[in-house]
Amino acid sequence: MSAVFSIVRRDLLLVMRRKSEVLTALFFFVVVTSLFPLGIGSDAALLRKIAPGVIWVAALLSTLLGLHRMFAADYLDGTLEQLALSPRPMVLFVAGKILAHWIVCGLPLVLLAPIIGIQFDLDINSLYVLMGTLLLGTPVLSLLGSIGAALTLGVRGASVLLSLLILPLYIPVLIFGAGAVYANSVGLDTSGHFSLLGALLILALAFVPWVSSAAVKIAIE
Amino acid sequence: MIDNISPASRNLDYVLEARGLTCVRGERLLFSDLHVRLSSGNCLHVRGENGVGKTSLLRLLTGLSKPEAGEVLWCNELITANPLAYHRALLFSGHRDALKDDLTTLENIQMYATLDDVPLTQDKALSALWRFGLRGREDLPVHCLSAGQKRRVIMARMLTRQAKLWILDEPFNALDIHAVGELQNLIAEHLQYGGLVVLTSHQEINIPNVQVFDL
Numbered sequence: 001m002s003a004v005f006s007i008v009r010r011d012l013l014l015v016m017r018r019k020s021e022v023l024t025a026l027f028f029f030v031v032v033t034s035l036f037p038l039g040i041g042s043d044a045a046l047l048r049k050i051a052p053g054v055i056w057v058a059a060l061l062s063t064l065l066g067l068h069r070m071f072a073a074d075y076l077d078g079t080l081e082q083l084a085l086s087p088r089p090m091v092l093f094v095a096g097k098i099l100a101h102w103i104v105c106g107l108p109l110v111l112l113a114p115i116i117g118i119q120f121d122l123d124i125n126s127l128y129v130l131m132g133t134l135l136l137g138t139p140v141l142s143l144l145g146s147i148g149a150a151l152t153l154g155v156r157g158a159s160v161l162l163s164l165l166i167l168p169l170y171i172p173v174l175i176f177g178a179g180a181v182y183a184n185s186v187g188l189d190t191s192g193h194f195s196l197l198g199a200l201l202i203l204a205l206a207f208v209p210w211v212s213s214a215a216v217k218i219a220i221e
Numbered sequence: 222m223i224d225n226i227s228p229a230s231r232n233l234d235y236v237l238e239a240r241g242l243t244c245v246r247g248e249r250l251l252f253s254d255l256h257v258r259l260s261s262g263n264c265l266h267v268r269g270e271n272g273v274g275k276t277s278l279l280r281l282l283t284g285l286s287k288p289e290a291g292e293v294l295w296c297n298e299l300i301t302a303n304p305l306a307y308h309r310a311l312l313f314s315g316h317r318d319a320l321k322d323d324l325t326t327l328e329n330i331q332m333y334a335t336l337d338d339v340p341l342t343q344d345k346a347l348s349a350l351w352r353f354g355l356r357g358r359e360d361l362p363v364h365c366l367s368a369g370q371k372r373r374v375i376m377a378r379m380l381t382r383q384a385k386l387w388i389l390d391e392p393f394n395a396l397d398i399h400a401v402g403e404l405q406n407l408i409a410e411h412l413q414y415g416g417l418v419v420l421t422s423h424q425e426i427n428i429p430n431v432q433v434f435d436l
Contacts, residue, residue, distance in 0.1 A: 006335040017323035078317030085283060086336050087309035221286045
């Protein structure tokens with residue numbers, strides 16, 4: 001476990017030293033979601049209806065913005081080789097890097113969501129559901145994204161390829177995440193959506209670190 | 222640290238052996254059926270023209286890449302059989318510094334100690350840095366250092382890593398004459414305590430127990 005935390009600590013420290021990269025993604029999320037109410041106008045009913053979809057799509061895209069950096073810097077300066085040659089299992093380091101990515105790129109979205117939601121005239125109950133879906137969904141985004149980030153290491157035009165690889169995999173998360181908020185707003189039961197998001201998260205947690213660490217090992221060979 | 226190794230552990234003989242290694246890069250056969258045997262207290266100096274496969278050989282020995290044919294053994298056991306145990310005994314230093322530019326020299330050393338699961342007190346880390354002339358630069362971010370100074374940080378890591386086998390790709394690059402001497406001393410000291418070193422270099426090196434291997 002200490003291997004996971006040592007890499008999380010290191011990655012967070014590196015982010016603190018170079019804040020701009022992370023802030024760009026968060027700023028993107030805030031700006032894009034704020035543009036919709038401005039563009040559509042004051043039709044509150046319409047805004048409430050599109051809110052879940054808009055917020056979730058913005059969350060997907062802003063996660064995607066920072067994704068290629070998950071392994072790229074460590075790959076370029078040779079740190080990834082050193083991690084692969086460490087006496088600790090590579091899969092723990094990869095899990096740590098995914099966790100660090102979520103803390104930096106996913107968690108702030110969960111915390112920002114209520115503020116964004118207010119712009120779309122969401123009621124307090126919908127805001128809770130929105131935060132809940134993001135809390136379950138954003139870790140899945142970081143996990144699935146790590147596969148793409150690892151597979152595109154050292155590839156030219158990696159970020160475009162990454163989007164093409166990963167966005168289709170994000171579709172289930174988007175459907176159930178936005179679907180839960182919409183279902184709640186029309187008075188339907190949301191437990192099914194939450195169960196499916198939870199299942200996706202558990203499934204991703206169980207398999208993705210191994211898949212990503214295998215992909216990283218191929219990249220540094 | 223090297224000085225902590227008890228005399229008893231010196232008697233244990235470590236052996237790195239490569240049998241029938243074949244390396245193919247792209248379409249080109251770099252070398253085939255290559256045999257290497259290195260035991261405790263010895264240094265293997267790999268020489269050869271640019272592009273002849275020195276770095277490829279070193280990466281095969283670390284297990285980072287897989288050979289087309291042949292096998293690498295550490296203490297008579299395949300390195301793929303128990304990679305984590307092999308990694309504990311191994312320090313690899315490649316072309317790239319593998320240092321984090323935004324972290325200070327001290328943080329880099331401490332970071333590697335935690336990642337490599339080696340106990341390291343702050344005093345020991347500092348004295349390792351000071352030994353290689355980085356006194357006063359402990360709290361400088363690595364991007365402020367010159368190429369030679371970065372290599373000195375790596376030397377400090379070599380000192381604190383507690384590895385038996387050092388595999389060093391061009392360790393003398395970018396070092397001034399004084400630092401070259403210091404690195405040779407460090408390697409000689411490591412060999413004296415029963416360590417093994419495999420290195421590539423285009424310069425003549427002045428270390429006892431060196432076997433030259435021409436690729």
